[in-house]
Amino acid sequence: STAPSSHQAGNSIPFDPSDRILLVGEGDFSFAAxxxxxxxxxxxxxxxxDTRTELLAKYAPxxxxxxxxxxxxxxxxLHNVDxxxxxRNKAVIKAAAAAAAGNHGEAAAHGFDKILFNFPHIGGKSTDVNRQVRANQELLVSFFASCTSNTSPPLLAPRSGQILITLFDxxxxTxxxxxxxxxxxxxxxxxSFKFDAGLYPGYRHARTLGNLVGEGGWRG
Structure with a gap:
């Protein structure tokens, strides 16, 4: 394993090796890996x-x-995490507590340094653009509210914690x-900055609906 150079970290890789990181909405877990x-x-x-069973079926192998x-x-x-x-997810709160007790030597109420949602999308539930926009806006607002909710320990580190979102341009x-x-x-x-997938070897964007089979169009 190699750590990113300071040049990369300052421009396109917003993570330090010691960061306590929560990734939500993972597809095939290639970004995490x-x-x-x-x-x-x-x-x-x-x-x-997705549940583990659903995910393994959608993104096999x-x-x-x-x-x-x-x-x-x-x-x-963790799976089946909204x-x-x-x-409200006990496993996530437990992970936040474990992260808070990590190697920073700080108070146990710290929480995650970074919470990342890569390419959030509700999936191909509607072909109506306005309805899709509203539904995805509601998704993001609810996500922001959840990240900053009053939990003990907090999910997001007070003052220093960051929420990261990647979207197609x-x-x-827009x-x-x-x-x-x-x-x-x-x-x-x-x-804001350009997401350079090439800086994450092995990462592939995973569609909400699963692996693409045949010539079907992209729907999310």
Whole structure:
């Protein structure tokens, strides 16, 4: 495993190896596996909305390989985790407590340093663009509220914690107005930058509906 260079970390890789990281909405767990293998992140909790059975069926065979690698590296993998209800998930709260008691030598009420949602999307539930936009905006607002909810320990580290979102650049995603959603949720928008998938070897974008078979169009 190798840590990212300071140049990379300052521009496109917003993680330090010692960061306590929560990943939500993982697909085949290739991003989580890349963080551990190639960027030396060692305090990682990676979660999926799908159950383990659903996920292994949707993203066969790669998901099983990535999950095995994560668990063998001592990382936490959780399934059936709703990103809009993190504060109600006992396993997530337990992981936050374990992260808080990690190697920073700080008070146990610290929480996660980074909470990341890669390419959030409700999936292909509707072909109506306006309805899709509203539904995804509601998803993000609920996610922000969950991250900042009053739990003990807190999910997000007070003052220093960061919420990270990756989105495709272009319509309809620009219509989500994510910056306004964040501000209206009481968050401060710190910066935005291009997501360079090439900096995460082994990572592949996983569709919400699972692996693409044949020539069907992309729906989310």
């Amino acid at each position: 890349s963080l551990v293998e190639h960027h030396a992140c060692h305090n990682l909790t990676a979660t999926s909305l 790669q998901a099983e390989e990535h999950i095995r690698a994560l668990e063998e590296a001592g990382q936490t993998v 990103a809009t209800k993190l504060e 272009g319509a309809p995603y 219509l989500w107005n994510i910056r306004d959603l964040a501000r209206h949720s009481g968050l401060e928008v710190e910066r």
